[in-house]
Amino acid sequence: MNNFDFIIIGGSFAGMTAALSLSNVSYDLKIAIVEKQDILSADRKRDGRAYAISAASLQLFHEIGIYDELQAEAGEISDIKITDYKSPFFLDFIGYQVDPKNGQLGQIIENYHIHNALRNQILRRKNITVFSPNSYEKIEFEENVLVKLDDERIINSKLLLACDGRFSKLRELYQIRATQKKYHQTAIVFNISHEKPHKNIAHEKFLPGGPLAILPLKDPHQSSIVWIASDKTSQVALSLDEENFTHQLWKKTEDVLGEVKVVSEKFSYPLNLVESEKFFYKKMLLIGDAAAGVHPIAGQGFNLAISGIKILCELVKNNLFCGLDISSQGLIDAYNKKAKSEAKKMLIATDILNSLFETRSFSIALARDLGLGLVNKLPSLKKFFIKSAGGF
Numbered sequence: 164m165n166n167f168d169f170i171i172i173g174g175s176f177a178g179m180t181a182a183l184s185l186s187n188v189s190y191d192l193k194i195a196i197v198e199k200q201d202i203l204s205a206d207r208k209r210d211g212r213a214y215a216i217s218a219a220s221l222q223l224f225h226e227i228g229i230y231d232e233l234q235a236e237a238g239e240i241s242d243i244k245i246t247d248y249k250s251p252f253f254l255d256f257i258g259y260q261v262d263p264k265n266g267q268l269g270q271i272i273e274n275y276h277i278h279n280a281l282r283n284q285i286l287r288r289k290n291i292t293v294f295s296p297n298s299y300e301k302i303e304f305e306e307n308v309l310v311k312l313d314d315e316r317i318i319n320s321k322l323l324l325a326c327d328g329r330f331s332k333l334r335e336l337y338q339i340r341a342t343q344k345k346y347h348q349t350a351i352v353f354n355i356s357h358e359k360p361h362k363n364i365a366h367e368k369f370l371p372g373g374p375l376a377i378l379p380l381k382d383p384h385q386s387s388i389v390w391i392a393s394d395k396t397s398q399v400a401l402s403l404d405e406e407n408f409t410h411q412l413w414k415k416t417e418d419v420l421g422e423v424k425v426v427s428e429k430f431s432y433p434l435n436l437v438e439s440e441k442f443f444y445k446k447m448l449l450i451g452d453a454a455a456g457v458h459p460i461a462g463q464g465f466n467l468a469i470s471g472i473k474i475l476c477e478l479v480k481n482n483l484f485c486g487l488d489i490s491s492q493g494l495i496d497a498y499n500k501k502a503k504s505e506a507k508k509m510l511i512a513t514d515i516l517n518s519l520f521e522t523r524s525f526s527i528a529l530a531r532d533l534g535l536g537l538v539n540k541l542p543s544l545k546k547f548f549i550k551s552a553g554g555f
């Protein structure tokens with residue numbers, strides 16, 4: 164089969180989620196995924212990152228059929244505590260205040276489990292074809308989009324979805340301008356075991372050297388750590404011997420979990436922001452990190468990709484219902500407008516959050532702390548923040 168409705172370049176988190184969601188819109192839609200890594204014969208390996216998956220994204224996991232498979236690995240978040248170093252003010256989001264039935268604000272899942280669950284579900288769908296390991300050699304935009312693969316096969320589709328990540332070559336190839344900003348910060352990510360149980364509480368600790376997130380895993384005595392520091396400090400931290408590293412980490416945890424021990428390999432990610440000026444070129448749409456890559460301070464990158472995918476699916480559904488072409492200019496324009504506006508909000512929020520807590524200015528620190536205390540005391544304002552974090 165060479166004719167598809169959608170060809171997706173990049174079969175990772177955004178690409179595979181888009182394929183499954185579109186496949187749900189109609190089993191008549193034919194979808195191709197082109198992924199340069201071999202996702203068919205090998206499972207994805209741990210890369211240190213555990214994703215905070217919002218309640219709205221979990222709803223989509225249900226719909227595309229990966230929720231149940233992931234429950235053996237998912238840590239629930241029933242409470243998020245945000246603290247600012249020695250400040251007496253804190254912010255506490257409690258799951259039962261938002262979702263009295265399940266009492267959870269979201270889940271923490273190591274991302275390789277999500278990747279493998281997406282791949283397993285894709286293999287069950289008859290209307291999704293995977294070309295992997297494959298890349299594209301040439302793309303032509305005519306009435307349809309023609310894609311020549313690196314093994315000479317030619318496939319075509321009505322729409323092309325660029326899901327090729329933060330440093331998207333497709334974005335570059337079609338000269339879509341993108342704002343890029345280096346944060347000069349690095350995230351060090353790994354798992355720890357700890358003496359006290361985590362009680363499903365996620366901690367975001369804003370400390371002088373940078374924020375530390377402690378994310379509860381399925382095992383009550385294990386958490387995933389995101390330790391963000393300047394590039395220089397993180398280099399120094401990574402060069403410490405195990406005992407020293409663990410001691411520095413324990414100090415940062417402010418002893419909320421008792422004794423801690425690093426139980427996985429450590430991975431590091433330099434942090435940057437990417438915002439594409441527009442989310443399309445002819446009949447190609449940018450999805451996921453290719454469209455907008457945010458600071459991981461609030462754990463929202465993949466959640467944002469999912470919100471864009473939901474927007475696209477809704478538009479495709481409407482076009483099919485009205486008998487319109489799924490690659491109509493109206494659909495492309497509407498996707499560009501809606502997905503861009505969602506991304507803009509998240510890019511601004513995460514960027515401001517990072518600079519607010521990075522500041523050394525006394526007056527900003529005071530305002531920030533008073534803000535934390537104020538939000539915590541005002542139920543309606545707090546609810547607004549919880550809803551935003553939940554992705555609704």
Ligand SMILES: Cc1cc2nc3c(=O)[nH]c(=O)nc-3n(C[C@H](O)[C@H](O)[C@H](O)COP(=O)(O)OP(=O)(O)OC[C@H]3O[C@@H](n4cnc5c(N)ncnc54)[C@H](O)[C@@H]3O)c2cc1C
Nearest residue numbers: 173175176177199214215327328451452462463464465466
């Ligand atoms: C430290 C850290 C922590 C994070 N924590 C969270 C979190 O808690 N919650 C959350 O929601 N998000 C989180 N994120 C963000 C999340 O990692 C990204 O948003 C997500 O991985 C984006 O997925 P993607 O599919 O768009 O891109 P990628 O995962 O980068 O995938 C791009 C894919 O395209 C393929 N590709 C590229 N070029 C080609 C080509 N020419 N041909 C074929 N295939 C190609 C690549 O091989 C790859 O598989 C975090 C990020 C970091 C750095």
